[in-house]
Amino acid sequence: MKIRSVLSAAVLAVATTFAATQALAQDKFTLKLAETWGPNFPIFGDTTKRFAETVEKMSDGRLTIRIDSANKHKAPLGVFDMVKAGQYDMGHSASYYWKGKVPETLFFTSMPFGMNAMEQYAWFYHGGGMELMQEVYEPHNMLSFPGGNTGVQMGGWFRKEIKSLEDLQGLKMRIPGFAGEVFAEVGVNPTNIAPGELYTALERNTIDAVEWVGPALDLRLGFQQIADYYYTGWHEPATELQFLVNKRVWERLPADLQEIMRVAMRTASYDMLVHSQHENAKAWANIKQDYPNVQIKQFPEDIFQAMYDANKKLLTEAAEDSAIAKKIIDSQLSYQEQSRAYTDISERAYLNTMAEV
Numbered sequence: 001m002k003i004r005s006v007l008s009a010a011v012l013a014v015a016t017t018f019a020a021t022q023a024l025a026q027d028k029f030t031l032k033l034a035e036t037w038g039p040n041f042p043i044f045g046d047t048t049k050r051f052a053e054t055v056e057k058m059s060d061g062r063l064t065i066r067i068d069s070a071n072k073h074k075a076p077l078g079v080f081d082m083v084k085a086g087q088y089d090m091g092h093s094a095s096y097y098w099k100g101k102v103p104e105t106l107f108f109t110s111m112p113f114g115m116n117a118m119e120q121y122a123w124f125y126h127g128g129g130m131e132l133m134q135e136v137y138e139p140h141n142m143l144s145f146p147g148g149n150t151g152v153q154m155g156g157w158f159r160k161e162i163k164s165l166e167d168l169q170g171l172k173m174r175i176p177g178f179a180g181e182v183f184a185e186v187g188v189n190p191t192n193i194a195p196g197e198l199y200t201a202l203e204r205n206t207i208d209a210v211e212w213v214g215p216a217l218d219l220r221l222g223f224q225q226i227a228d229y230y231y232t233g234w235h236e237p238a239t240e241l242q243f244l245v246n247k248r249v250w251e252r253l254p255a256d257l258q259e260i261m262r263v264a265m266r267t268a269s270y271d272m273l274v275h276s277q278h279e280n281a282k283a284w285a286n287i288k289q290d291y292p293n294v295q296i297k298q299f300p301e302d303i304f305q306a307m308y309d310a311n312k313k314l315l316t317e318a319a320e321d322s323a324i325a326k327k328i329i330d331s332q333l334s335y336q337e338q339s340r341a342y343t344d345i346s347e348r349a350y351l352n353t354m355a356e357v
């Protein structure tokens with residue numbers, strides 16, 4: 001009798017677990033995603049669309065991502081707050097936009113004089129970067145994942161040629177992230193402006209210079225019509241966008257859907273890097289042909305040196321201000337040193353060799 005009741009309890013437990021699993025397997029979820037970008041925004045917006053399509057297909061329709069662009073939610077730079085508060089389940093943006101709220105978030109986009117995309121992805125996925133990013137986002141009730149890389153960004157559009165440090169004094173420039181802090185150290189007035197307002201800001205002289213991304217996205221905004229000097233980059237060698245997920249929403253998803261999300265985010269991110277290369281190459285060919293006014297420039301040596309020194313000083317200060325910032329900076333610098341030694345004898349050596357033949 002006793003054995004029989006134990007057995008029926010066990011059968012009941014198995015049946016209940018099975019029923020629960022079945023119910024879970026059949027449950028459908030819809031996550032609302034707020035992106036910083038406007039509707040049908042190329043490359044960045046293609047990344048969220050690709051992510052959503054992959055999730056839908058891999059989950060056989062059990063998980064749907066509904067994307068709201070900035071025109072809908074009206075808060076392009078408010079994605080962090082909206083996902084943290086649970087107003088949106090997910091976001092797609094750039095971690096350095098939150099530096100005014102949580103300074104440590106800026107390290108996960110791209111750092112001046114820092115790692116290139118290959119090195120930085122290696123740091124995220126194999127060198128402890130993901131763990132550090134989680135440590136920063138966890139107290140804000142969110143998970144953060146790499147959300148697509150632009151590769152090396154261009155250094156920005158200037159209406160006047162920059163020949164010396166003197167030319168930078170008081171210059172109003174749209175430039176986010178740590179590079180904005182570095183520019184401020186050498187006399188620039190940096191500001192961050194949402195993508196949708198950049199052209200008007202430059203055209204109306206609200207700003208004197210603008211840094212956005214690279215040929216594909218810059219051409220679309222039309223800067224080449226109002227600025228002649230296009231500088232090469234030093235400030236964002238591997239700009240990584242970000243997927244944000246509200247932690248409570250994540251925890252409610254069954255494990256298989258979480259894994260589908262992880263795979264879809266990672267695939268969409270790598271894909272953005274190659275998509276960026278493809279579109280930038282095409283757009284640069286167009287700019288060269290259609291806008292002969294555009295001149296490619298590099299900042300002179302003394303400006304580079306001043307920015308390099310300012311960057312070093314600011315990193316030291318950031319590490320003194322925050323233990324977690326110190327951990328991230330130490331991790332990034334030591335990883336970069338080791339990774340770069342290999343990049344030097346592989347990618348760099350190859351490009352140097354090619355330049356000589």
Ligand code: PYR
Pocket residue numbers: 094153176211212213239
């Ligand atoms: C920017 O806001 O400048 C980016 O590159 C995303």
